[in-house]
Amino acid sequence: MHSVSISPLAPKTQPEMPAIDGVRIATAKAGIKYRDRVDLMAMVLDENTAVAGVFTTSKCPSAPVELCREHLPGGKARILVVNAGNANAFTGKKGRHTTSVAARAAAHAARCDETAVFLSSTGVIGEPLDPSHFERHLDGMVAEAAGDRWSDAAHAIMTTDTFPKMVTRTVSLDGVDVTINGIAKGAGMIAPDMATMLSYVATDAPVSAPVLQALLARHTALTFNAVTVDSDTSTSDTLLAFATGAAAGRGAPAIDDAADPRLAAFDEAFGECLHELALMIAKDGEGATKLIRVEVTGATSDTSAKRIAMSIANSPLVKTAVTGEDANWGRVVMAVGKAGEPADRDRLAIWFGDILVASEGERSESYSEDQTSAYMKNDEIVIRADIGLGEGRFTAWTCNLTKEYVAINGDYRS
Numbered sequence: 001m002h003s004v005s006i007s008p009l010a011p012k013t014q015p016e017m018p019a020i021d022g023v024r025i026a027t028a029k030a031g032i033k034y035r036d037r038v039d040l041m042a043m044v045l046d047e048n049t050a051v052a053g054v055f056t057t058s059k060c061p062s063a064p065v066e067l068c069r070e071h072l073p074g075g076k077a078r079i080l081v082v083n084a085g086n087a088n089a090f091t092g093k094k095g096r097h098t099t100s101v102a103a104r105a106a107a108h109a110a111r112c113d114e115t116a117v118f119l120s121s122t123g124v125i126g127e128p129l130d131p132s133h134f135e136r137h138l139d140g141m142v143a144e145a146a147g148d149r150w151s152d153a154a155h156a157i158m159t160t161d162t163f164p165k166m167v168t169r170t171v172s173l174d175g176v177d178v179t180i181n182g183i184a185k186g187a188g189m190i191a192p193d194m195a196t197m198l199s200y201v202a203t204d205a206p207v208s209a210p211v212l213q214a215l216l217a218r219h220t221a222l223t224f225n226a227v228t229v230d231s232d233t234s235t236s237d238t239l240l241a242f243a244t245g246a247a248a249g250r251g252a253p254a255i256d257d258a259a260d261p262r263l264a265a266f267d268e269a270f271g272e273c274l275h276e277l278a279l280m281i282a283k284d285g286e287g288a289t290k291l292i293r294v295e296v297t298g299a300t301s302d303t304s305a306k307r308i309a310m311s312i313a314n315s316p317l318v319k320t321a322v323t324g325e326d327a328n329w330g331r332v333v334m335a336v337g338k339a340g341e342p343a344d345r346d347r348l349a350i351w352f353g354d355i356l357v358a359s360e361g362e363r364s365e366s367y368s369e370d371q372t373s374a375y376m377k378n379d380e381i382v383i384r385a386d387i388g389l390g391e392g393r394f395t396a397w398t399c400n401l402t403k404e405y406v407a408i409n410g411d412y413r414s
Contacts (some may be wrong), residue, residue, distance in 0.1 A: 009283035019147030022046035022244025026141035033085025051077035052212035056237035062089035075209035078112035101131035287404025299392030311339035319401035347388030
């Protein structure tokens with residue numbers, strides 16, 4: 001396996017992740033792919049924990065994604081089990097058998113109905129996953145699970161990630177403090193929709209499953225579904241949110257309506273958590289050395305702006321130009337033009353940072369190669385394209401494309 005150093009864009013410090021009432025976590029070295037590495041995680045949830053989720057749009061989803069979709073309408077979760085090293089995707093009847101065995105083992109360990117079990121698998125596609133890994137470990141994991149093991153969980157779900165992705169917020173819900181914790185994994189095969197790979201958010205707020213689902217849908221559109229690393233949508237992308245409701249015992253009100261004004265601060269903090277996790281995935285893009293923000297304004301609609309933004313963000317030519325610290329705005333023109341959306345060459349304006357590089361169909365008269373080249377040396381690059389046709393806008397996030405990306409993916413299965 002190609003050895004990978006920690007991304008230069010990784011956070012300088014990791015947050016202290018507090019325990020969440022109603023959530024206990026355990027991890028194990030199951031030996032699924034990695035030798036002597038933690039690769040199995042179980043999150044045990046109190047009874048009546050609400051669950052919401054969004055999943056990959058791939059037409060070839062993994063068996064665990066199918067199981068989660070089947071169980072989600074029940075609105076309740078008691079245990080989440082995640083393994084790294086094997087995606088259990090495109091594994092046919094064997095894959096479905098493994099999820100069935102894993103769900104049964106998890107339900108037995110957590111003493112719950114199988115419909116309250118949620119599974120995720122990440123790693124190599126097409127390799128059968130031995131169900132005995134779950135049968136051997138889950139009883140013991142549930143027995144030893146503890147509330148202060150969020151960092152262990154974030155490490156356990158990593159594959160080609162170079163750093164664990166964690167976020168936490170404490171916010172007031174009608175005068176009562178509640179906590180939101182989130183973890184994610186993802187570095188490659190990242191493109192909407194969903195662009196998370198795997199992400200899990202939990203809170204002790206007494207928020208109903210329909211409200212949680214509404215929050216996920218609203219915030220995912222501008223966070224995880226605004227991130228791309230390589231334009232490839234995974235078979236396994238899963239974002240699950242859990243609300244144990246334990247804060248009700250401290251006087252927090254039950255929230256059953258997404259329009260409830262008491263939800264405002266929680267709603268904002270929830271969105272911030274998703275945004276932070278999504279950006280960490282872009283910063284940890286395989287081989288990435290620069291974070292790129294693509295802002296599109298002046299499109300005929302927000303939908304059109306998103307398609308143009310993603311055309312720019314997914315362009316290998318744009319991404320390699322950023323790697324070379326080359327202010328090649330012609331490649332941005334190319335990406336706008338190929339998006340298939342309304343655009344006018346003579347109304348298009350392009351900025352790198354605050355520097356106007358092109359407008360009215362040609363290079364800007366004020367353009368300075370030295371100034372723009374100096375800007376391109378930054379770790380974070382902003383590319384803005386104003387289409388000049390309307391009010392539509394969208395911001396996408398991506399990273400640059402380096403030789404390291406090829407090296408990582410060239411020997412991923414070895």
